[in-house]
Amino acid sequence: MFKPLDGLAPKPKVELDVDGTTVTVAQDRTLAIALLEAGYHATRRNHRGEPCAPYCLMGVCFECLVQVDGVDNVQSCQVRVRAGMKVCLPQGPRAVKER
Ligand code: FES
Incomplete structure (x- = not known):
């Protein structure tokens, strides 16, 4: 789906x-x-179980939410990758936590 431009180092x-x-x-x-380059075209599933993917890539649509290093709802289009980053792709609604 995505290819780097030829000639770039x-x-x-x-x-x-x-x-x-x-x-x-x-x-x-x-x-x-x-994630898109690595073949993850659906980065999460919504509350109906439908696949969702990054759309705007500029922090507006919130279609790219993932869990990063245990932190939920991180906009993946707004963070740079770093070595050892642990990413979980949400699969539908989360359980409601008891207080
Ligand atoms: S892709 Fe739209 S907010 Fe991240």
């Missing part, structure tokens, strides 16, 4: 953990772009 790579799978991505990417 190869970028250093970093490894992420995406739902327990090690994924190698270019280190200068936002998390949303890195």
Whole structure:
């Protein structure tokens, strides 16, 4: 789906953990772009179980929400990847926590 432009120098790579799978991505990417390039075309499922994917890539639509290092609802288009980042792709609604 996505191909880097020809002629650009190869970028250093970093490894992420995406739902327990090690994924190698270019280190200068936002998390949303890195996931798309790695073949994760649906980065979460909504409350009806429908697949959702990053849409605007500029922090407006909130279609790119994922869990990063245990923090829910991170806009993946607004964070840069870093080595060792642990990413969980939401699969529908979360359970309501008791207080
Ligand atoms: S892709 Fe729209 S807010 Fe991230």
